[in-house]
Amino acid sequence: MASKETKNTIQQTRWESLACLIAVIFVVFMALFIYTGPWKKYRQAEDQLDELRQRVTQLSEAKKSESARLRGQEQVMALLRERKPDFDLWSFMNALLTETNLKNRANLENAKPRGERREALADVAMVQLRLTGVSLAELTDLLHKIYSSNKLIVLYRMDHLRSAGDNKGLDCDLTFMTPKAPAASNA
Numbered sequence: 001m002a003s004k005e006t007k008n009t010i011q012q013t014r015w016e017s018l019a020c021l022i023a024v025i026f027v028v029f030m031a032l033f034i035y036t037g038p039w040k041k042y043r044q045a046e047d048q049l050d051e052l053r054q055r056v057t058q059l060s061e062a063k064k065s066e067s068a069r070l071r072g073q074e075q076v077m078a079l080l081r082e083r084k085p086d087f088d089l090w091s092f093m094n095a096l097l098t099e100t101n102l103k104n105r106a107n108l109e110n111a112k113p114r115g116e117r118r119e120a121l122a123d124v125a126m127v128q129l130r131l132t133g134v135s136l137a138e139l140t141d142l143l144h145k146i147y148s149s150n151k152l153i154v155l156y157r158m159d160h161l162r163s164a165g166d167n168k169g170l171d172c173d174l175t176f177m178t179p180k181a182p183a184a185s186n187a
Contacts, residue, residue: 079152080181089125089178092151097129100142105132111175126156126177133169146176153178 090110097103111126131139146153159173 076152076179079150080179083151083181085181087151087178087181089153089176090127092149092153093127093129093146093176096142096145096149100138100145102131102134102138102142105134106130123180124177125180126175129174129176130172131174132171133164133166134172135169139170139172151178 090108093108094103097106097108107130109128111128113124113126134142143155153176155174156177157175159175161170161172163169164171
């Protein structure tokens with residue numbers, strides 16, 4: 001009888017071992033299936049979601065910068081509308097030179113864009129100003145009057161700023177530009 005019990009116990013142990021082995025194989029199979037199937041798809045979807053979030057963030061930032069650019073353009077257009085329609089950069093600069101007592105030490109000429117940028121700068125007016133023997137305070141005062149006028153005048157190019165040949169002041173060659181007023185629409 002003991003041998004029958006031992007035999008049953010050994011058979012039961014074998015079945016239990018076989019069941020445990022089958023359970024382990026099943027768990028390993030399920031882990032591999034989940035890792036290669038649903039988990040992989042989940043990770044791909046998560047990556048796509050991250051890419052979409054980044055794209056939305058980029059578009060939002062682009063929209064903000066475009067809005068800021070448009071607000072800046074609106075401000076520029078408002079300043080252009082405030083300026084007299086017959087505004088002439090040369091006349092304005094000439095009046096400032098007279099006001100700042102620099103006219104006798106200045107040479108003011110209308111300027112045209114050179115080279116490749118000629119077409120890109122077709123909608124701007126330019127003047128070239130050559131000053132000789134001016135003090136730094138006089139130059140600073142002139143630049144302050146130009147920029148505080150709100151006439152949308154900018155320094156386009158400074159060819160030189162150096163000590164005058166007689167060591168009495170500065171010589172400089174500056175080019176200023178401003179946008180031309182847009183043509184009035186006939187609507």
